[in-house]
Every structure is written in C-alpha cells, then in structure tokens.
Amino acid sequence: MNGQTRTTITPGTHVYIVLKQDQRTGKLTKGIVKDILTKSSFHPHGIKVRLEDGQVGRVKEIIE
Template identity: 55%
Template structure:
C-alpha cells in the first residue's frame, strides 16, 4: 500500500482513502474511487488532491489498489 504523496502512484479509478479539508484536524478518512486528479505537481507532502466519484474532494492518504 502506498501513501498519496506521489502523483504517479494514483490513477483514475483507483481505490483510495482521502482526508477532507474539514476532517484534517481529526484525520477521519473517506474511502472512494478517484475520478479526477486536482494536484498538477508530481508530488505533494500532504497528499495529492483528488475528486472522488462521489464528488468529495480530499488529499490522498492511502492508495488501496491501482
């Protein structure tokens, strides 16, 4: 399992766990499928920002499967 700091590790359709902006203090993770990559840089220390198929936007903390 990979963390979500490298853009190359995250593909559209991958199962990931993200932390939403309003859950950053608690660290509550949301499971979902990636529909869009929102971070353009190759890596980001807090996780690549993605939009899930459910419409939720958050930073990837764990990549479950690619």
C-alpha cells in the same frame, strides 16, 4: 502506499482521503478517484483528488 506521488494515482484507483473539514481529526473517507486535481508530481500532504461521488480531499492511502 501513501498518496504523495502523482504517478501512483490514476482515475479508478481505490483510495482513502482526508476531507478539508476532517484534517484536524484525521478521519479518512474511502472512495474511487475520478479526477486528479494536483498538478505537481509530489505533494507532502498528499495529492488532491475528486472522488466519483464528488468529494474532494488529499490522498492518505492507496488501497491495493
């Protein structure tokens, strides 16, 4: 699943995100969602989240 819809992401969800500095390369970072930072229900580049380790990025993929 992609990470463009806010309702599919909850704290504790395992995800792959792209960090701001990795947007050009597309390098993904794996983690567990701590906070959802995007207020809107949909974002074309992915919902912005904070992982449990403090990293912030946009969700590219939700791990089942």
